[in-house]
Amino acid sequence: MTRPSTPVLLVQDLSVHNAQGLLLEGVDFQADAGEVVAVVGASGSGKSSLLRHLAGLQVPAQGSVQVFGHDLYRSDAATLQQLRQRMGIMFQGGALWTSLSVNENIELPLRLLAGMGAPERAARARATLALVGLDDAGHKLPAELSGGMRKRAALARALALEPALLLLDEPGSGLDPVSAAKLDDLILQLCRQQGTTIVKVTHDMASVLHVADRMVFLDRQLGRVAAVGHPRELLDHGPPAVRAFLNPHQPSRPS
């Protein structure tokens, strides 16, 4: 695949904080167009906080996040608005707007951001829901959906504006294995057919090995990125701590 010179996402020397203090520092990695980057690490290693920084929701103490060549935290309001409309995010809990039906959840950004008319919005909502296997759930409120369905509805909402960069926080958690595998296939399909760049935070190593082109491993103890590379390479030749995490049932071999 031909890669453009400017990465879709470029993270440089990023420090990640939460309310308790510094979680990560010196985070460097990038995601090129059409790549799936998996952010992996133990619980509490700062994966979700990192994702919030990438989404522009949390100001970094240090470093930069560049999206499509623009610094997310130093761009003017108009540029930031344009960047955000090219990004989609699926939160771990779905974050669907609870007072709106699934259809309305999907149609709201289409109305406000894309200025689509009602028939066009409805058609797009139907198509996106079909993509995630929720054809008949459009009229339901989020409270009427199961956890897995809520996740898929949230993914449909994130996909509706056809983002070039999609951020996913634990997309497979709470899904049954079949649904999780379908989600992985959908991720691959989006990357291969539409060139969508995907950054996903996950614990699911099978999924990482299946879909990810690049893996960013966060080490909770070091508070840094311990390794970046292709998951298979890291599994076979990565640092011992990374291999132990990726394959906890195997004794660690020297690299």
Added chain:
Amino acid sequence: MSADTGTALPPPAGFAFGRELLLALTRVGRRPRLFGWREVLEQFDQTGPRALPIVVLACALVGLMLGYMGGAQLARIGGQLYVADVVTVGMVRELAGLMTGVILAGRVSSTYAAHLASMTANEEVDALRVMGIDPVGHLVLPRLLGLLMAFPLLMGFGAVAGVAAGWAPAVLSYGATTAEYLQHCRDSLTWTHLWIGSFKGLLYAVVLGLAGCRAGLLAGRSAEAVGRAATRAVVSALVLIVAVACLTTIFFTLLGY
């Protein structure tokens, strides 16, 4: 996601909140078709009709109290017929708005704060921000406009209820006739009292709406934060309403109105 709040991109606070609101209003002016007018009507429906019985009841009780207290003092100088004036001016200019504000501080500010805080805790507000949808324009403005539509109506009904309740002490305890009571009500009610009362009511509505919405949007991402936001909204709304009432009364009195 972890419940980190420390360095989250801050929602607009203080003057920035007001600036965001003005920007949102400007956007609505430029592209009114994209604004959630349906949400404005929904907010009006939730704020207005549902609060009407309690507002009318509270204002009627205040009118009754005002009638008895005013009558007792006026009777000492033989001016008990002026109970109607005290009740009418008091209710229209000051107390209908104040009582409506106090009741809506408990009903509306807390509801706004709890709802928005719950949306904040569930990352629904973050979802708006990430997509580039302005939470102030999308969540605050419809509530504020709905409240601005409902408040004058509630206040109007409250004033009528208070004045009507003032009939009881004037006629039953202080010897006025119904015709005299009504005549005094008509004579004492001027446009000045009406516009000052309405102006104050609109100020109270803005204060109530902003106190509730601001507390909700500034809440942390936890369940406890929802309760704290509701409490903060009610307390700040009440304090601000009383402060605004006091300042506007002094201001208009000094101006000779």
